[in-house]
Amino acid sequence: MNGATVALIVRIELRAWRNRLVKDRSSRLAMLAAFLVLGAIVIGGTFFGLADGASQFLPYLREPMLVGAFSALSILMLVVGFPTVIANFFVGTDLMQLVLAPVRPIEIFIGRALLAARANLLLGFVTAMFVLGTGAGAGAPPLFYLIAFAFVVLQVLMVTALQTLLLCLVLQWVPARLARDVSVAVASISGALIYVAWQLTLRQTLGRRPNVSGLVEFARRIDWLPTAWPGHALSSVLDGAVITSLLWLSLTLLLAVVLIGAAAYFYSRTLLTGLGQFAGTSALWRRRAGKPRRVASEGTESPDVAIARKDWITYRRDVRRLSRLLPAVIFMFGYAVFFNRPAGGAIGSFWNNMFLIAFVSMFISMAVATSAVPSERRGFQLLRMAPITMTQLLRAKVLFSMLPIVGLVAAISVGVAILGRNNPADVLQLTVMALWLGFGFVAIGVSVGAIDPRFDALDDRRMVGPLGTLVGVGAELGFGALTLLAFTVVHVAIQVYAGHPVFGDVTIPVGVGIALVAGALILAAAGVAVVFVLLRIAASKLEGFEASIAST
Amino acid sequence: MSSQGATAVEARGLLKRYGVVVAVNGVSFRVDRGEIFGFLGANGAGKTTTLRMLCGLVRPTQGQALIDGFDIFAKPMEAKARLGYLDEEPFVHPHLTGPEFIDYVADLYRMPRGRERQQRMDRLLELFELSSRSAELIGTYSHGMRQKIGLASLLIREPSVLLLDEPTNGLDPRSARLVKDLLEELASRGTAVLLSTHILEVAQALCRRIAIMDHGVIVATGTMDELRAKAGSAQATLEDLFLRLTAGPESKALIDQLLS
Numbered sequence: 001m002n003g004a005t006v007a008l009i010v011r012i013e014l015r016a017w018r019n020r021l022v023k024d025r026s027s028r029l030a031m032l033a034a035f036l037v038l039g040a041i042v043i044g045g046t047f048f049g050l051a052d053g054a055s056q057f058l059p060y061l062r063e064p065m066l067v068g069a070f071s072a073l074s075i076l077m078l079v080v081g082f083p084t085v086i087a088n089f090f091v092g093t094d095l096m097q098l099v100l101a102p103v104r105p106i107e108i109f110i111g112r113a114l115l116a117a118r119a120n121l122l123l124g125f126v127t128a129m130f131v132l133g134t135g136a137g138a139g140a141p142p143l144f145y146l147i148a149f150a151f152v153v154l155q156v157l158m159v160t161a162l163q164t165l166l167l168c169l170v171l172q173w174v175p176a177r178l179a180r181d182v183s184v185a186v187a188s189i190s191g192a193l194i195y196v197a198w199q200l201t202l203r204q205t206l207g208r209r210p211n212v213s214g215l216v217e218f219a220r221r222i223d224w225l226p227t228a229w230p231g232h233a234l235s236s237v238l239d240g241a242v243i244t245s246l247l248w249l250s251l252t253l254l255l256a257v258v259l260i261g262a263a264a265y266f267y268s269r270t271l272l273t274g275l276g277q278f279a280g281t282s283a284l285w286r287r288r289a290g291k292p293r294r295v296a297s298e299g300t301e302s303p304d305v306a307i308a309r310k311d312w313i314t315y316r317r318d319v320r321r322l323s324r325l326l327p328a329v330i331f332m333f334g335y336a337v338f339f340n341r342p343a344g345g346a347i348g349s350f351w352n353n354m355f356l357i358a359f360v361s362m363f364i365s366m367a368v369a370t371s372a373v374p375s376e377r378r379g380f381q382l383l384r385m386a387p388i389t390m391t392q393l394l395r396a397k398v399l400f401s402m403l404p405i406v407g408l409v410a411a412i413s414v415g416v417a418i419l420g421r422n423n424p425a426d427v428l429q430l431t432v433m434a435l436w437l438g439f440g441f442v443a444i445g446v447s448v449g450a451i452d453p454r455f456d457a458l459d460d461r462r463m464v465g466p467l468g469t470l471v472g473v474g475a476e477l478g479f480g481a482l483t484l485l486a487f488t489v490v491h492v493a494i495q496v497y498a499g500h501p502v503f504g505d506v507t508i509p510v511g512v513g514i515a516l517v518a519g520a521l522i523l524a525a526a527g528v529a530v531v532f533v534l535l536r537i538a539a540s541k542l543e544g545f546e547a548s549i550a551s552t
Numbered sequence: 553m554s555s556q557g558a559t560a561v562e563a564r565g566l567l568k569r570y571g572v573v574v575a576v577n578g579v580s581f582r583v584d585r586g587e588i589f590g591f592l593g594a595n596g597a598g599k600t601t602t603l604r605m606l607c608g609l610v611r612p613t614q615g616q617a618l619i620d621g622f623d624i625f626a627k628p629m630e631a632k633a634r635l636g637y638l639d640e641e642p643f644v645h646p647h648l649t650g651p652e653f654i655d656y657v658a659d660l661y662r663m664p665r666g667r668e669r670q671q672r673m674d675r676l677l678e679l680f681e682l683s684s685r686s687a688e689l690i691g692t693y694s695h696g697m698r699q700k701i702g703l704a705s706l707l708i709r710e711p712s713v714l715l716l717d718e719p720t721n722g723l724d725p726r727s728a729r730l731v732k733d734l735l736e737e738l739a740s741r742g743t744a745v746l747l748s749t750h751i752l753e754v755a756q757a758l759c760r761r762i763a764i765m766d767h768g769v770i771v772a773t774g775t776m777d778e779l780r781a782k783a784g785s786a787q788a789t790l791e792d793l794f795l796r797l798t799a800g801p802e803s804k805a806l807i808d809q810l811l812s
Contacts, residue, residue: 306659314647317689382643385607386660387632546610 005103009111013094017118040125047126048133055137062238065134067231070155073127074227077120077159080461085163088116089267090274099275105268109164113260116160117153128152131234138238147237151230151252158256161263168266171273226255303388307396311372350426353416354487357430358480361409361437367460368405369445370472372397373542374453374463380545390450390542394535397446406438433487440479443531448472450538453545471534479530486523493517559621560585560713560744566605566615568598575601577768578615583744585712588735590759591748592790594798597765599748600640603715606746607637619713633661636711640718642702646691650682650701653690657705669708676704679730695722703731714738714745720754732758756790766798 022029051069055062089095089112098108117124128149135144174182233248373393376383383393413434417427452468464472496513561583568576576598583589593599604610606617608624608631617624622631645653654673663669677683680700685693690701699722706714714735720728735745735758749755755762756776763773772779772793779793780786788796 301659301662301665303660303662306656310645310648310652310656313652314645317647378641378643379645381609381639382657383660384609385632385635385637385643386657387629387662388660389629544611 002104002107005107006111006114009098009103009108010114013111013115016094044125044129047129048136051130051133052137055134059138062134062138063231063235066131066234067228069127069130069134070151070229070231071225071227073123073152073155074159076123077156078163081120081159082163082167084119085116085160085167088112088119089164089167090271095275099271105271106264108271109264109267113157113160113164113263117156120156120160124152124156127155135234135238140238144234144237147249148234151234154252154256155227155230158259161256161259164263164267165259167274168263168270171270226252229255303386304392304396304399307383307393308400311375311397311400314375350422350430353413353422353430354433354484356416357409357413357434358437358484360412361405361434361441362476362480364405364409365401365438365441365445366472366476369398369401369442370449370468371460371463372401372446373449373538374455374457375460377455380453380455384545390539391535393542394446394450394539397450398443398535401446402439402442405442406435409438410434433483437480437483440483440527440531441476444472444475444479444534447531447534447538448475451534451541475530475534479527482523482527482530486520486527489516489520489523493520558584560587560619561589561606561715561746562616562618563602563606564616564618566602566612566617568601568605568610569613574768576605576612579765579768579770580615581763581770581773583713583746585744586739586742587761588739588745588747588759590755590762591746591765592750592752592755592762592794593765597798598768599765600717602765603637603717603746603748607635607715608632609637634712635715636706636709636713637715638699638702638706638717638719640721642698644690644698644702644705647689649687649689650677650693650704651686653701654705654708658708661709663709673704673708676707679734680704680727696724696727699723700727707734710743712743714743715748716745717748718750719747720749720751728754752790752794762790764794764797771797 018029021032051065054065089109095108095112131148131152132145135148170182229248229252233245233252236242236245236248373380410431413430414427417430422430448468448471449464451471452465454463454465457463493513493516496509496516559582563579563581566576566579567574579598579602581589591599591603601610605612605615606619606624608617608628611625619631620634622634624631624635645656648656651673654676658669658673659665674683677686680703682697682700682704685697690698693701699719703719716735719735720731723731732754735747739745747755747759761773761775762779763770764779765771772782774782776790779790779797780788783793783796785792785796
C-alpha cells in the first residue's frame with residue numbers, strides 16, 4: 001500500500017470540497033467558518049453542559065450515558081449514512097478514474113473511508129462533546145479525553161466499515177438493479193425500528209417527566225452489543241479499573257481491526273461489481289415485457305391530471321423513493337403509538353389526540369410533500385417549456401400529495417380518537433382538524449420544495465436546501481400554532497356561551513364569547529394566509545428558476 | 553404579434569451575463585418558416601445558452617426572444633404552445649415507458665385525446681423503431697433511444713418551430729439519416745428548424761443559412777456562398793470557413809511543439 005496515493009486521493013477530494021464551498025468568493029469560506037464555530041459552540045456546548053451536569057449529579061448514569069452515546073452514534077449512522085457510504089465507495093466519475101489508474105483497491109478503500117467519515121462530522125462532534133462532558137462531570141483523568149476522542153473516530157470508521165461490508169455482501173446476493181435500494185431499505189428500516197423501540201423503552205410521554213430508569217434499563221439490555229464496548233471502556237477508565245478498561249479497549253480495537261480488514265478485503269473483491277451496479281442513476285422495477293397499454297385514446301388531456309398521473313406512476317415504480325418512504329411511515333406509526341398513551345394530569349385525552357394529529361400530519365407532509373417538486377429532476381425543464389403556469393404545477397402537486405397524506409392522517413386520527421374513547425362529537429372535531437391541518441401542511445411542504453429545490457439530489461431527504469427547510473419548519477410551526485390556538489379559543493368560546501366557568505370559577509359574559517369566536521376566525525385566517533403567502537412565493541420562485549440545467 | 557409573418561424565430565440583441573462572465577453578447581438573427589437554420593460554434597461559444605433563451609429556460613439579461621411573433625417571456629403560453637425544444641440530453645422521465653412519456657407531453661400541451669392521437673403516437677414509435685421497446689421504461693434506454701423518444705415527444709404535437717441541440721448526437725447512422733430526412737420533410741411543410749450541431753457535414757447538407765458563434769457573438773451569418781464570399785475563398789468547405797472564422801492558436805504548431 002502506498003501512503004502517498006491515499007494522501008493524494010484525500011487531498012484532491014478535500015480540494016474539490018473546498019472549491020464547492022468557496023464557489024467564486026473566498027469570503028464565503030470565512031463566513032462558513034464563523035458560522036461553524038458559532039454552531040459548534042452552541043451545539044457542542046449544549047451537549048457538553050448537559051452531560052457534564054448529569055454526570056456530576058447523577059453518577060450512576062455515567063455508564064448508561066457513555067454506552068447510549070456510542071450506541072446512538074452507531075444507530076444514527078446506520079439510519080442515515082448508507083447513501084453516503086454508497087456515494088463514497090461505489091459511485092462517481094472520480095472513482096472510475098481511480099479504478100482506471102494504477103491504484104490498488106485497498107488504497108481506494110482507505111482514502112474513501114476517510115472521506116466517508118467527513119459526512120459524519122456533526123454526529124461525531126456531538127457524540128464527542130457528550131462523552132467529553134460526561135468525563136468532565138466525573139473529573140476524569142487526561143487519558144480519558146484522549147481515549148474518548150480516539151474512540152469516536154474509531155466508531156465512525158467501524159460503522160462505515162460495517163456498512164461497506166454489508167453492501168459488499170448485498171452485492172453478492174441481491175439482483176443487480178435492486179442492490180442499492182435493498183441495502184438502503186434494510187438499513188433504514190432496521191435503524192428506524194431500533195430507534196422507535198428505544199423511544200418506547202424510554203417511556204417519555206407528553207405531560208410526564210422523563211423516566212431515566214428506562215434509559216438505564218435499555219443500556220443494560222444492549223450491554224452485549226459491540227456499539228456499547230467503547231462506553232464500557234471509558235466508564236472503566238472513570239472508575240479507575242485498569243484491567244477492565246484494558247479488556248474493553250482490546251475488544252474494541254480487535255473488532256475494529258476485524259471489521260475494517262474484512263471490509264477492505266471484500267471491497268477489493270467487489271469494487272468493480274459495485275461500480276456497475278450502484279453507479280446507475282435510477283432504480284427500476286423489472287417490468288414484464290408485454291403489450292403496451294393504449295394510453296392516448298381515452299381520458300382527459302388536462303395538464304394537471306397528466307402531472308398527477310405521471311407522479312403516481314413514477315412514484316410507485318421508483319424503488320428508491322418507496323424504500324425511503326417506508327422508514328418515515330414506521331417512524332410516524334411509532335410516534336403515534338409513543339404519544340398516544342393515556343394522559344394524566346392537565347392534558348386530557350382529546351387534547352392529547354389533537355397534538356398527535358398535528359404532529360403526524362406535519363411529519364408525514366414534511367416526509368412526502370416537500371419532495372413533490374424537486375423529484376421532477378430534469379423533467380422540471382419539460383414543465384417550464386410547456387404552456388402551463390407554475391401556479392398550475394403547484395396546484396397539481398398539492399392535490400396529488402394531499403389525497404394520500406390527508407387520507408392517511410384522517411385514518412390515523414379516527415383510529416386514535418376511537419381508541420382514546422372520545423365521543424362522536426370529539427371524533428368529528430378531530431377528523432375535521434386532521435383534514436384542515438393535512439391540507440395546510442401539504443401545501444406548505446410542496447411550497448418549500450419549490451422555494452429551495454435541489455433537482456440534482458437523488459435522496460428525497462436532501463431534495464430541499466437549508467433555506468427551504470428553515471422556511472418550512474417556521475411556516476409549519478406558525479400554521480400549526482395559529483390553527484391550534486384558534487381551535488382552543490373556539491372551545492373556550494363554547495364554554496363561555498354555555499355559561500360554564502372557564503378559568504377556575506370565573507364566569508365570562510356571553511359578549512366576550514362572541515368576541516372570542518371573532519378572534520378565532522382571525523387566527524384561522526392568519527393560518528390560511530401563511531399557507532397562501534408561501535404558495536405565492538413558491539410560484540414566483542419557480543417562474544424565475546434559472547439554476548444550471550446540467551445539474552438537474 | 554405577427555403569427556402570419558414569414559419569420560418564425562427571432563433573436564433580438566440577446567445578452568446573457570452570469571456575474572462578470574458574458575456568455576452571450578447581443579445575438580440577433582431570424583429563422584423563417586420552412587427554413588433549416590444552422591447554428592455552429594466551438595464548445596462554450598454560447599450556442600446552448602442562446603437556444604435556452606429562445607425556448608424560455610434561461611431569461612436573457614437583455615434582448616428579446618420571439619417565437620412566431622410572441623415574446624417567450626411576455627407571452628409565454630402562446631409562444632411555448634408553438635415551440636418544440638430538444639436538449640442535447642433530452643428531458644425525459646426514466647420511470648415512464650416511451651408511450652407513457654409521449655402521452656404525458658401531449659397532455660401538457662393539451663393535445664386532444666382520442667384515436668387520432670393514439671395512431672400518431674404508434675406511427676412515431678414505429679418510425680423511430682421504438683415499438684418493440686414500448687413496454688420498457690425509458691431509464692433502460694440507450695442515449696440514442698432517449699434522443700429518439702425526445703424527438704417523438706416533440707413531433708406528436710406538430711410544433712411550428714423546432715429548436716434542436718445536437719439532435720443526431722448518439723444516434724446510429726441509420727437513425728441519424730432518418731432524422732435528417734425528417735427535418736427536411738418538416739421544413740418543406742413549413743416548420744422552422746433551428747439546428748445546433750458540431751457535425752459540419754450535417755449543417756452543410758441541411759441548412760439553407762448558417763450562423764457561426766464565437767465567444768458569445770455571431771461572427772458570420774448567411775448561406776454557404778455568402779460565408780465563402782465573406783471569408784474570401786470560393787472553394788472553402790464549411791469546416792475551412794468555421795476554422796477561419798473562429799480562429800484559435802495554430803493547431804499544427806501546437807501539435808509539433810507537443811510531440812517534438
